Amino acid sequence: MHLVLARVDGGLTATPLTDAGAPDGxxxxxAESALRAFVAAHDGPGVRWVWSDTARWYPAVLAxxxxxxxxxxxxLGHRLLRSALATRGSALAEAPVSAxxxxxxxxxxxxxxTQASLFDDDLFxxxxxxxxxxxxxxxxxxxxxxxxxxxxxxxxxxxxAESAGALVAAEIKHAGxxxxxxxxxxxxxxxxxxxxxxxxxxxxxxxxxxVLRQRLDDPxxxxxxxxxxxxxLRRAGLVVDSTRKWELERLEHPAIEPLLEYKRxxxxxxxxxxxxxxxxxxxxxxxxxxxxxxxxxxxxxxNGGGAxxxxxxxxxxxxxxxxxxxxxxxxxxxxxxxxxxMSGDTDMAAAGDGQDLYDGVVASGAVQTRQQAKxxxxxxxxxxxxxxxxxxxxxxxxxxxxxLDLVEQAARAGERGEPVTTRLGRTSPVPEQSWFEARNRAxxxxxxxxxxRAVESRARSWGRFTRNFVVxxxxxxxxxxxxxxxxxxxxARTDGPVTAGPHMVFFVHDELVVHAPAADAEWVxxxxxxxxVDAGRIMFGGFPVxxxxxxxxxxxxxxAK
DNA sequence: AATTAAGGCGCG
DNA sequence: AAAGCGCGCCTTAATT
Numbered sequence: 001m002h003l004v005l006a007r008v009d010g011g012l013t014a015t016p017l018t019d020a021g022a023p024d025g026x027x028x029x030x031a032e033s034a035l036r037a038f039v040a041a042h043d044g045p046g047v048r049w050v051w052s053d054t055a056r057w058y059p060a061v062l063a064x065x066x067x068x069x070x071x072x073x074x075x076l077g078h079r080l081l082r083s084a085l086a087t088r089g090s091a092l093a094e095a096p097v098s099a100x101x102x103x104x105x106x107x108x109x110x111x112x113x114t115q116a117s118l119f120d121d122d123l124f125x126x127x128x129x130x131x132x133x134x135x136x137x138x139x140x141x142x143x144x145x146x147x148x149x150x151x152x153x154x155x156x157x158x159x160x161a162e163s164a165g166a167l168v169a170a171e172i173k174h175a176g177x178x179x180x181x182x183x184x185x186x187x188x189x190x191x192x193x194x195x196x197x198x199x200x201x202x203x204x205x206x207x208x209x210x211v212l213r214q215r216l217d218d219p220x221x222x223x224x225x226x227x228x229x230x231x232x233l234r235r236a237g238l239v240v241d242s243t244r245k246w247e248l249e250r251l252e253h254p255a256i257e258p259l260l261e262y263k264r265x266x267x268x269x270x271x272x273x274x275x276x277x278x279x280x281x282x283x284x285x286x287x288x289x290x291x292x293x294x295x296x297x298x299x300x301x302x303n304g305g306g307a308x309x310x311x312x313x314x315x316x317x318x319x320x321x322x323x324x325x326x327x328x329x330x331x332x333x334x335x336x337x338x339x340x341x342m343s344g345d346t347d348m349a350a351a352g353d354g355q356d357l358y359d360g361v362v363a364s365g366a367v368q369t370r371q372q373a374k375x376x377x378x379x380x381x382x383x384x385x386x387x388x389x390x391x392x393x394x395x396x397x398x399x400x401x402x403x404l405d406l407v408e409q410a411a412r413a414g415e416r417g418e419p420v421t422t423r424l425g426r427t428s429p430v431p432e433q434s435w436f437e438a439r440n441r442a443x444x445x446x447x448x449x450x451x452x453r454a455v456e457s458r459a460r461s462w463g464r465f466t467r468n469f470v471v472x473x474x475x476x477x478x479x480x481x482x483x484x485x486x487x488x489x490x491x492a493r494t495d496g497p498v499t500a501g502p503h504m505v506f507f508v509h510d511e512l513v514v515h516a517p518a519a520d521a522e523w524v525x526x527x528x529x530x531x532x533v534d535a536g537r538i539m540f541g542g543f544p545v546x547x548x549x550x551x552x553x554x555x556x557x558x559x560a561k
Numbered sequence: 562a563a564t565t566a567a568g569g570c571g572c573g
Numbered sequence: 574a575a576a577g578c579g580c581g582c583c584t585t586a587a588t589t
Binding site for chain 1: 567568569570571572573
């Protein structure tokens, strides 16, 4: 059954509906402070909590020590179904833009918890009223759209996975990634020197700056300014177009080594230095705010703190609590495996069966080395035409025609301005109107050749986007299925708050970190693997593709891999 | 003073 | 001239 939560003048209603959306009893009226108890009393295997936005409703439940098994995130569903090819023409897709199309309003932040407010009902405040949103009507519209869709089963999986992901994201933010500030600070001191106030150059950087000015014979050089550095390098007689790392690495000059070191440390300081630590780590936890579906392909984005760019350099500060372990799991060569499965390429799937997929490609004879196999595979999925990647793509196409044909077809569709879809039906955007207008103009009687070249270039660019969309998006669906399944498995282990037992604390596209009591760690590792097997079946049925993981049980994140 | 663009680099 | 995909976020430099 569905239990639809809504906010009405000063309180909440919970409206029971059947799985099909029909009335299933009287709505219950309750006070906001009663939500946690109500959830605890009514949650169960057959229940789906329906709400406007997980990010607005669920934090209050979590803060009160509660949790839910399943939910329907209406705003995420709305966005998927409005744009999906499979629901084109549905009432939901045809309706004018409404409040459901707006981004979710930010979560109402409870006042900082004081000793008194910890026991105050105000802490459980959910969110401001969504007066213009009718979740019951919206749920029915979504159920109707799915029922009339060309592939309702896939869409149901997609919606369930997206909503499960929303629960995971909220729980990760709630629990936080264990973070040892003292370890981080030691690491910064070792690399940069003693802590300095914001705006002051740390000792190690200052020393490198002195060396740079001397070796470039430029006493005024500001190494923080790329334009300044570029001028200085050219004055020293170096032929260089930018100060990008890969370009500098090709140069022979005594200033290059300290310059690269300066840039490396400067990056550490500005991205994950003392300022970051002060702003993002509280009470031994980093609380990443993920944006579910924040990337067009369906990948998550992150808001603040750079959760999806956590440098390997600082992962040593991620340390399990005493008596706990981190279970770090990484899906090996996820995207090529997804491509093999979605294209039905049994040869490519076989290349990855029970081994590193790139090694399997080498064993197939298509290329000579693992590095070539990797470059070629990435090149095929990204649309490389030149360089190391582009060079070996044709060999891959001969060895694995079905897989390569799938991405090729996606690229052609994109070049024509058509949408493409993932395995479960997430649909790519189409180019802006101006893209089509420019194309039509270029191919009309007065289209200049330069104009046509520009248009063709834009078309190929969009084709590379759609080429990658189908693979990256389907991989994101696999990852959502993996996480959602793991979440259910972990939840069955422990009652009570999410953080009482093993729980997810970090996620980066194809990698997961679970914080687990030491006694549970091996069990968790098994569950992580089992969830990956489940995800493969959910997405690709009986197709013989495997999704091997590297799983490590470690004390700190840097010890994995 | 505030906003936008460009350069650059971290992650997958 | 074009150049393998998707992001977020830091800084400096340019613009309003």
